[in-house]
Amino acid sequence: MENSNFSEKVIEALSIDTVIFGFEASKLFVLLVKHGEGKYAGKWALPGGFIKYNESVDDAAYRILTDQTAVRDIFLEELKTFGEVQRYPDSRVITVAYYALVNKQNFELNAGASVSDVRWFDIHEVPHLLFDHNDILSYGFSHLKHKIQHEPIGFNLLPRKFTLLQIKELYEAILEIELDKSNFRRKLIKMNLLVACNEKQKDVAHRAARLYRFDESVYNNLLRKGFVFEV
Structure with a gap:
């Protein structure tokens, strides 16, 4: 693709x-964009594009x-390089994939460059x-x-x-299994990762559950060292 501006x-x-x-309300979603121009207009895809010569x-x-979805200020981790010869039609293109896990409520989406729509899809309805x-x-x-079984x-x-139910629902959404409540609680407590807040949920129709918070020092230590969380 020729352009007079090298950058x-x-x-x-x-x-x-x-x-x-x-993640939101015990469900896992993935962010997708709909191409808005060219021969792939109307097709859904992962947010992606080509790298400029002057950027890492x-x-x-x-x-x-950010250009395609307006999502910014998140930590992207490199996932893998995909380089199958026939992965991209009519051309030889290798792609470097990144990933992140975020609270979807924290972001306001906006379809940007070359995109006609951007939307969260339930992971089971892609x-x-x-x-x-x-x-x-x-x-x-x-x-x-x-990752969720080796890092907090x-x-x-x-x-x-x-609540313990909220963190249990997070694990269940990612692992796609139903976890035993007592066993899950016992494993979490054993890790010393949670600190009881000595207070309970407010304004709930059901019986109020005890609230917890993460011990930040333990959390960061486990993030560095890793662990094995068997389910």
């Missing part, structure tokens, strides 16, 4: 795709995500996506399932004070 040139052999998982791969990931994006999403979801997750997804 706007893109490397057509290398692209970025982002898998943004969102990381910078490209943040730029593309349409057929362009290129190999369903495969990239599947890999990202599997990686997330592994939830600091930015749950309220500052939460």
Whole structure:
């Protein structure tokens, strides 16, 4: 793709795709965009695009995500490079995939450059996506399932004070299984990750549950060292 402005040139052999998982109300979602122009107009895909000559791969990931969805100020982690020969029609394109897990309530979406729509989809109701994006999403979801059993997750997804049911629902949404309440509670307490707040939920129709918060020092230590959380 030729352009008189060198800073706007893109490397057509290398692209970025982002898998943004969102958690809300015990459900897991993924952020998708609908292409708004060209031969792929009307097709859903992961947020993605080509890297410019004058930017790093990381910078490209943040730029593309923000330009297309208005999502910003999140931590993107590199997931994997996908380079199957036939993954992109009519051209040889390798893509570097990034991913993140966020609280979807914290973001106001806005369809940006070359995008006609941007929307959260329930992870179990994802349409057929362009290129190999369903495969990239599947890999990202599997990686997330592994990650939640080896690193603490939830600091930015749950309220500052939460119930054991809320964190249990987070694990169940990602792992796609129903967890035994007593066993889950026992494992969490054993990790010394939670601190009882000595207060209960307010304004609930059912019996009020005790509130907890994360012990930030323990959380950060487990984030560095990792652990094995068997379900």
